[in-house]
Amino acid sequence: MADQSQRAAPLRLGSVAPNFKAVTTKGDIDFHEFIGNNWVILFSHPDDFTPTCTTELGAFAKLEPEFTKRGVKLIGLSANGLKSHHDWIKDIDEVTGSNLQFPIIADADRNVSYLYDMIDYQDTTNVDEKGMAMTIRSVFIIDPNKKIRLIMSYPATTGRNTAEVLRVVDALQTTDKNTVNTAINWTPGDDVIIPPFVSTEDAEKKFGQVRVVKPDLQGARSSLGHYSPNKESEKVFFSYCTPWQYDDREPLRSLQKDGRRSNDLSHHYCQCIKVTGWEIGLAGESDRNG
Numbered sequence: 001m002a003d004q005s006q007r008a009a010p011l012r013l014g015s016v017a018p019n020f021k022a023v024t025t026k027g028d029i030d031f032h033e034f035i036g037n038n039w040v041i042l043f044s045h046p047d048d049f050t051p052t053c054t055t056e057l058g059a060f061a062k063l064e065p066e067f068t069k070r071g072v073k074l075i076g077l078s079a080n081g082l083k084s085h086h087d088w089i090k091d092i093d094e095v096t097g098s099n100l101q102f103p104i105i106a107d108a109d110r111n112v113s114y115l116y117d118m119i120d121y122q123d124t125t126n127v128d129e130k131g132m133a134m135t136i137r138s139v140f141i142i143d144p145n146k147k148i149r150l151i152m153s154y155p156a157t158t159g160r161n162t163a164e165v166l167r168v169v170d171a172l173q174t175t176d177k178n179t180v181n182t183a184i185n186w187t188p189g190d191d192v193i194i195p196p197f198v199s200t201e202d203a204e205k206k207f208g209q210v211r212v213v214k215p216d217l218q219g220a221r222s223s224l225g226h227y228s229p230n231k232e233s234e235k236v237f238f239s240y241c242t243p244w245q246y247d248d249r250e251p252l253r254s255l256q257k258d259g260r261r262s263n264d265l266s267h268h269y270c271q272c273i274k275v276t277g278w279e280i281g282l283a284g285e286s287d288r289n290g
Helices: 031-035 051-069 082-096 111-115 162-177 200-207
Strands: 021-024 027-030 039-044 072-078 104-106 137-142 148-154 270-275 278-283
Touching (some): 021 104, 027 031, 031 039, 031 072, 039 162, 051 072, 051 082, 137 162, 148 162
Parallel strands (some): 039 072
Antiparallel strands (some): 021 027, 270 278
16 A cells, blocks of 8 residues: 555646656657547556456457547556566457557556556555555546546456446547537437537527427437437437447447447437436337337
8 A cells, every 4th residue: 555645646637637758568658749639548457467457458459449440549557567568468468369559658666656646545455566556447538638538546456347438438529529418328329418508599500400498408319319209398409429330340339238239220219218307319229129
């Protein structure tokens, strides 16, 4: 467990991601130069050659093509040396069937780990052979302006959900591009929400045809969505989303564990959820129990 006196100043959403120079499995980097004009996911794992970390790195490697499609670069980190990382990558690929290509930072001196407050302050067993604290499972999503947009922190004992990391990237990029919010469990193709500060008139100007709704509850219909109205209330719906192309050859099915998956985007069933008096349709699989 780390000494609390060494703890870095807290990083907040909207903070500029601290710059650093580091040695990685792909060579030396300047972090801000590495970001360039891309989105970046910087994530740490506690230790090389450990079961949970091996499954995580393999999962990130398998999803890397999907992150790349979204203009996102991956970079991992742990408090291990460079040789350990290189040797471990061979194990990751063998065990998980991946082809890990993204860089992993060798942070044995903990410089980056302290800078990003990744050090474990609670688990006394998460230490190296010298008794130095290792890292937790941190995730930082950083935008092309080098601003921190999302932070996740998991204890060493708990593996992450890489599909959720991809989902929140989609949500961040969608809300950046359009003046909308995303609801709980949102995935691309689902309906989105018009924020209260956007008037119906402005929504019509930006998105075209709209349906006037209850002013404090405005729903946005994706191009895949099916509108299922509650006749007792009014809503605003518009179509803007680009259909998300699914491919069973790619590891995206885990994103749709609740049954909303489609390989044929021409037919969809409508599943409705009621939210304080109004309903919103969700696009999903076409052949769902008939």
